[in-house]
Amino acid sequence: MSRSAIRESLKITGQPGLISFSGGWPHPESFPVRELQEINRDILQNSAAFCLQYCPTEGLPELRKQLLLFSNELGLKVREEELLVTSGSQQALDLLSRVFIDPGDLVVTENPSFVSAIAAFRGSGARFLPAAMDTQGLVPEELSASLEELQKTAGGSSDYAQNMPKFIYTIPDFQNPTGLTLSVKRRTGLLEIAERFDLLVVEDIPYRWLRYRGKHLPLLGADSRPGRVIKIFSLSKIMAPGLRIAWIIGERSIIDKLVAVKQAADLCTGSFTQLMAAEFLRRGFFQPAVKRISALYRGKMQAMLETLQERMPALPGLQWTVPQGGVFIWLTLPAGMDSSEMLREAVERQIAYVPGTAFFPTGGGTNNLRLNFTFPTERQIRDGIVRLARVVRGHARRPVRLA
């Protein structure tokens, strides 16, 4: 395993003067500092005996209670034994890999997909069946055709389970890296495919509450009890990533296996930040934070989209996604251009992004790049996109009129 492209890009991020569109980092202004001060004062005063102690692998009871309430409010029918607290969503992905993936097993991922999910699956030896996307997200018809093809080659029924993918991994809301959202019709289509081919779906939900336009679309299989769909929620984008609090919702038999693996992986997630999260939810800080943070990021996304529109050269094939929320915009350069090569020039101009190839498990993305708009300030976004437009223009090696 080699250190990932994102991680190396994040190192560049530390350089003074550099405008980074690389990470998926929240802006520090989004952190609910006043609320956390209040919570920390109280829990160290009143609950030190248990918030500094070990806790059950499944999670601190106080947090599990709040997460069940939270799930119920979302309309999910979840029982206590169907929920597991994890040390960030990354651990959820790792635990799922370790429970479900044996070397050589197939998993379906959107193409492109989240680089650290790919890394976690690959760490368990996964092979990938990439599912094509368009502006409505993953295309069920194409996935269905690939699965039928697989089914044919899977041969007899004994090989079936072994040859079919272990699960379909999807980020339906404001996908990483594209920022695209799976349409309602496609959500239904995806679930139908999962039913038809008897596949599990892993629904990763890190950005759902960062919606800047339009209405929430239904969670996958939200009207049925956990079974077909395993859900990963996270507090990293609304509360703070430095607390590492996420949770998995799934069928009891699956949660039991995940708990056993988590126990050997880190014994338990820290009680202290779990109690911070529990109190954050219990005191009703979640929804006000969503409002405040969405307002902050809405303007940033708008600034990036506007500046892209104003400054990007009119090159054939050059385009970008227009998300309804989340933290990323996905840029496609004209065919033949190489975003990895271009990164050197970008860094010289003091801007950074993640080249597209990192997000394609089986190759591709040479002419793509991912832009984050939550971490930089609005001013940095405008300046940075102006610089990026110049780099693109220069790299396209075409005679263009300077703006």
Next chain:
Amino acid sequence: MSRSAIRESLKITGQPGLISFSGGWPHPESFPVRELQEINRDILQNSAAFCLQYCPTEGLPELRKQLLLFSNELGLKVREEELLVTSGSQQALDLLSRVFIDPGDLVVTENPSFVSAIAAFRGSGARFLPAAMDTQGLVPEELSASLEELQKTAGGSSDYAQNMPKFIYTIPDFQNPTGLTLSVKRRTGLLEIAERFDLLVVEDIPYRWLRYRGKHLPLLGADSRPGRVIKIFSLSKIMAPGLRIAWIIGERSIIDKLVAVKQAADLCTGSFTQLMAAEFLRRGFFQPAVKRISALYRGKMQAMLETLQERMPALPGLQWTVPQGGVFIWLTLPAGMDSSEMLREAVERQIAYVPGTAFFPTGGGTNNLRLNFTFPTERQIRDGIVRLARVVRGHARRPVRLA
């Protein structure tokens, strides 16, 4: 994988009225609450922008700096790139397993050894070469003989590395579960074996500062640069386990691999609790905490040893270890007695412990049990051991005079 004996025992611990000798939990009185209140107030005031943010997989720079200073003060010659922060020592064990152990690989563990280390190694498919112990800890001569035997069967040089153990796992100070300490001579002997057979040593150091009598013995290979010995340190017992802060020291090439695996495992340990730990060390809170906590636990250990001495029946073979520190005493019942069977009667009398079998990776320990003396109060220890003595007496099924 099944849920471990310890974890199930911990569930029993929740019962009101029950005196638990099961976990390895610190007593809440040991938590440096006042210091943490001061630290938390300051870091949320001054450092929210980075202590709530993502941080590098290697660890928060502020904590890494303090851990290097800490290591230097121990006399270790450690460089920055030889250190990795982990989410508790359990994660360190898991990462080491994932980097070093392929299914079927051998690892050497003390016999008995830490149940969750065994679980982590087993999770990667390890087989075990158990190393016999006596009251001076692991017996180098016996380990050496086993390794020679292995070497013979390993055959040609190409099979050598594959057939020999991937590492020797040891807890030299106040071992879990026995409470025993590896003598100075044996430390040298163990390192000589590691050199001779070209094996890595993993030195787990969770309890070192909980020393109630005698002087610190040298860390393994403390006078040489990291290479032969990988060290795992933890702040769980001196600061608080609910913060999940530990760290690994090892050769750069090893740390690099561990970092890559950790990145996919949980991206990074929480920045927030890392900054708490950094400030705890920077403000000089570590040594005063060691003094205060050692005083607290010294009395508890004494109370347990005294009550064992006063109340345990004089049965042939019944004995217990007399540790110089740590958190456990290890009890051996007369041959033929079964501590797992006896646990039911113990729980009826409202006491709990961990049966010995959990700690023997290849079988054994039927007549052993582990007793923790840090979590219960001194009063509970005295009452609990009185009850335990009655249970042992009853279970021995001998006519005895009641006290």
